[in-house]
Amino acid sequence: xADIPENSAPGYVGRLDASQQEKLHQFWRxxxxxxxxxxxxxxxxxxxxxxxxxxxxxxxxxxRSQAQPTEEDTVAIPANxxxxxxxxxxxPNEIKTINSLLxxxxxxxxxSTLLTVLKQDHxxxxxxxxxxxxxxxxxxAWIKLVSALxxxxxEYKVDEEVLLKGEEYQLEKSRQSGDSAETKDGQGFxxxxxxxxxxxxxxxxxxxxxxxxxxxxxxxxDQTQKGLNDYIIHCIETVRFLQVPPVETMAIVFDLxxxxxxxxxxxxxxxxxxxxxxxxxxxxxxxxxxxxxxxxSGFWKIIHGILDPVVAAKVHFISGxxxxxxxxxxxxxLKELGGEEDWEYEYIEPQPNENDRLKDTITRENILAERKKxxxxxxxxxxxxxxxxxxxxxxxxxxxxxMKLRDNYWQLDPYVRARxxxxxxxxxKEGGHIDFYPVPASTTAxxxxxxxxxxxxxxxxxxxxxxxxxxxxx
Numbered sequence: 436x437a438d439i440p441e442n443s444a445p446g447y448v449g450r451l452d453a454s455q456q457e458k459l460h461q462f463w464r465x466x467x468x469x470x471x472x473x474x475x476x477x478x479x480x481x482x483x484x485x486x487x488x489x490x491x492x493x494x495x496x497x498x499r500s501q502a503q504p505t506e507e508d509t510v511a512i513p514a515n516x517x518x519x520x521x522x523x524x525x526x527p528n529e530i531k532t533i534n535s536l537l538x539x540x541x542x543x544x545x546x547s548t549l550l551t552v553l554k555q556d557h558x559x560x561x562x563x564x565x566x567x568x569x570x571x572x573x574x575x576a577w578i579k580l581v582s583a584l585x586x587x588x589x590e591y592k593v594d595e596e597v598l599l600k601g602e603e604y605q606l607e608k609s610r611q612s613g614d615s616a617e618t619k620d621g622q623g624f625x626x627x628x629x630x631x632x633x634x635x636x637x638x639x640x641x642x643x644x645x646x647x648x649x650x651x652x653x654x655x656x657d658q659t660q661k662g663l664n665d666y667i668i669h670c671i672e673t674v675r676f677l678q679v680p681p682v683e684t685m686a687i688v689f690d691l692x693x694x695x696x697x698x699x700x701x702x703x704x705x706x707x708x709x710x711x712x713x714x715x716x717x718x719x720x721x722x723x724x725x726x727x728x729x730x731x732s733g734f735w736k737i738i739h740g741i742l743d744p745v746v747a748a749k750v751h752f753i754s755g756x757x758x759x760x761x762x763x764x765x766x767x768x769l770k771e772l773g774g775e776e777d778w779e780y781e782y783i784e785p786q787p788n789e790n791d792r793l794k795d796t797i798t799r800e801n802i803l804a805e806r807k808k809x810x811x812x813x814x815x816x817x818x819x820x821x822x823x824x825x826x827x828x829x830x831x832x833x834x835x836x837x838m839k840l841r842d843n844y845w846q847l848d849p850y851v852r853a854r855x856x857x858x859x860x861x862x863x864k865e866g867g868h869i870d871f872y873p874v875p876a877s878t879t880a881x882x883x884x885x886x887x888x889x890x891x892x893x894x895x896x897x898x899x900x901x902x903x904x905x906x907x908x909x
Contacts, residue, residue, distance in 0.1 A: 694731060727754075
């Protein structure tokens with residue numbers, strides 16, 4: 436099956452038909468109505484003098500096939516949002532879920548969390564990932580997004596516990612004396628990094644960053660479940676910075692060479708699948724099972740049973756480097772995978788003082804204050820946009836604010852994210868520039884006097900929406 440790169444697929448930023456743009460309008464409306472009582476309903480008639488209780492009564496009169504929500508079931512939902520949900524024929528069970536989520540993540544908190552999770556991303560691209568995942572059902576897409584945000588801020592605490600602390604914190608935990616759960620978690624996290632069980636290197640034919648997972652190195656007894664889960668989330672979050680627009684997805688190569696029964700463990704497999712499907716939807720461009728032995732067929736049936744059909748359609752079974760060329764440029768297939776590229780993973784530990792800027796709270800707060808102002812501008816312009824004709828393109832001023840938000844994140848990045856191996860090896864450069872194939876300093880020095888070095892393709896990309904990526908048909 437041929438993949439469709441994001442820079443040509445329909446339903447993405449810049450490639451929305453009239454119906455899809457209207458859906459995006461609807462999504463932004465109910466999202467901003469979650470925290471802004473001044474955002475009106477989709478039609479002038481909805482801006483009537485109906486009281487909140489009147490809105491509730493009209494809503495409850497709809498349909499008799501399902502038990503209708505009570506006043507308590509809608510108490511956290513602003514009246515204007517409830518009215519719009521009614522116009523979208525939102526089901527009673529969905530209304531109850533929305534009410535429950537708004538209790539956990541009230542409007543102002545939802546708004547600030549959205550700005551945090553955006554990072555350098557395009558806000559429409561983020562929304563559209565959740566909309567596409569729910570097949571353009573807008574209330575369900577809202578639930579999916581807000582559920583993911585609630586998981587992020589209230590349950591897993593991704594920005595505080597995973598990104599802010601990072602590898603250096605896990606390394607320190609792993610070196611603690613004793614046999615505490617915390618020490619074991621840190622040791623498990625570091626085990627993944629030191630063995631290169633899962634690591635990023637290069638990009639495929641569509642400019643998607645590649646994650647290579649050496650399944651043969653997995654032993655269920657080598658790490659705690661939490662240590663492994665923390666590492667998985669850390670990897671997923673890190674790869675977001677390698678997705679240079681218009682690319683929004685990644686490619687995972689599960690290298691099953693020498694796979695045996697002792698390498699199989701269902702819990703981490705399920706955690707990876709659930710994470711992508713629930714909290715990072717539409718983030719997988721391709722899943723490659725490479726050199727799968729016959730014994731893997733039984734495990735594939737288990738995996739396939741919990742995959743969303745859309746995700747399952749992105750699975751490729753490939754044997755040998757020749758077939759892998761359909762997905763990855765020939766010169767960039769690692770020797771480890773039977774290719775030509777002479778590159779081996781080597782873990783470089785955190786360097787002294789590399790995270791000093793995390794302690795500079797004054798600079799961080801100043802950048803965050805500017806980010807809040809830009810967020811205010813974004814939401815004001817978005818409100819004006821969705822109030823205009825559904826066929827009108829976003830105003831140019833909104834695009835400019837989005838660019839400023841992206842630049843703002845890269846100013847903020849060193850003050851909220853601990854450095855990773857990708858920063859230390861020059862893949863992620865200061866200011867958000869991405870180099871999929873950085874030349875090590877030692878190599879650069881040695882090649883200055885040698886002409887016998889094969890040139891790598893120029894894969895340095897600015898993390899901006901206008902960046903172009905190769906679109907090669909598989």
